[in-house]
Amino acid sequence: AQKVTQAQTEISVVEKEDVTLDCVYETRDTTYYLFWYKQPPSGELVFLIRRNSFDEQNEISGRYSWNFQKSTSSFNFTITASQVVDSAVYFCALGQGTYKYIFGTGTRLKVLA
Amino acid sequence: DGGITQSPKYLFRKEGQNVTLSCEQNLNHDAMYWYRQDPGQGLRLIYYSQIVNDFQKGDIAEGYSVSREKKESFPLTVTSAQKNPTAFYLCASSINRGISYGYTFGSGTRLTVV
Numbered sequence: 001a002q003k004v005t006q007a008q009t010e011i012s013v014v015e016k017e018d019v020t021l022d023c024v025y026e027t028r029d030t031t032y033y034l035f036w037y038k039q040p041p042s043g044e045l046v047f048l049i050r051r052n053s054f055d056e057q058n059e060i061s062g063r064y065s066w067n068f069q070k071s072t073s074s075f076n077f078t079i080t081a082s083q084v085v086d087s088a089v090y091f092c093a094l095g096q097g098t099y100k101y102i103f104g105t106g107t108r109l110k111v112l113a
Numbered sequence: 114d115g116g117i118t119q120s121p122k123y124l125f126r127k128e129g130q131n132v133t134l135s136c137e138q139n140l141n142h143d144a145m146y147w148y149r150q151d152p153g154q155g156l157r158l159i160y161y162s163q164i165v166n167d168f169q170k171g172d173i174a175e176g177y178s179v180s181r182e183k184k185e186s187f188p189l190t191v192t193s194a195q196k197n198p199t200a201f202y203l204c205a206s207s208i209n210r211g212i213s214y215g216y217t218f219g220s221g222t223r224l225t226v227v
Contacts, residue, residue: 043221103155
């Protein structure tokens with residue numbers, strides 16, 4: 001069965017702290033895609049990153065970085081030097097050759113000034 | 114700028130009424146989707162459409178209906194058969210028929226039963 005687990009329901013940090021959001025997935029397929037989306041208070045989900053199952057290279061984009069480890073079925077997301085504007089709900093999602101994603105339940109990140 | 118427009122932003126429904134949520138995209142995307150978001154449950158797929166005049170049920174289609182008469186439009190009707198319709202509804206589209214490129218989402222409609 002396909003499943004995405006985001007065990008952290010809510011995280012609070014003080015501005016400038018680093019924070020890691022965890023994502024663990026389950027799938028039996030060898031070809032799949034993993035995604036992270038950000039949902040700010042305005043409501044729409046904003047695409048952050050896509051990673052396919054054959055590319056385990058970690059990625060850095062500014063203050064954001066992602067750590068993909070197939071051995072532990074994890075795709076964790078780290079924000080370095082967090083800012084108040086990073087406050088949002090973050091979703092991890094799994095897709096594998098179909099027309100829909102399996103979303104995690106989301107992690108609400110609160111960055112306090 | 115291209116994007117997805119959902120309207121209205123807030124919608125109130127009386128018991129027993131049908132209501133229709135609008136979703137329009139000008140991205141020339143083939144596929145469109147409707148998701149429901151409830152607190153603590155993430156997003157769940159209601160319906161999706163890969164091409165005009167064709168759509169498929171998702172995981173929680175009961176009590177909902179859709180149409181896809183135009184590529185740009187994918188309205189969702191919440192019928193009186195949906196017993197717990199209060200939720201946040203998100204429409205999305207994708208560039209091709211697979212999921213590899215990710216979705217573009219609208220800003221959502223919050224539906225409340227009064």
